[in-house]
Amino acid sequence: MPTYDYECEKCGKFELFQSMKDEPVKTCPKCGGKVHRLIGSGGGIIFKGLGFYQTDYKNKQKGGGSSKDKKSPPCGGSDSCKGCPKGE
Secondary structure (H helix, E strand, C coil): CCEEEEEECCCEEEEEECCCCCCCCCECCCCCCEEEECCCCCCCCCCCCCCCCHHHCCCCCCCCCCHHHCCCCCCCCCCCCCCCCCCC
């Protein structure tokens, strides 16, 4: 059973644990004031396991990654450069 958020005009926000089949509450259980049900964002969706498209994980590639992942020195790794470490 889900938890619903409500806002009372007199005493403020509260949560109520009720069935999805139940009608929305119209009066506050604390003070008897008029109540409005708030629209929540709900739970986030988490995708786990196999069966997703290759484009779902854009940066992950099979076969060791792309050449963009490997760092090269700013000079390009030439032999004439003496200030950069080679092959990092």
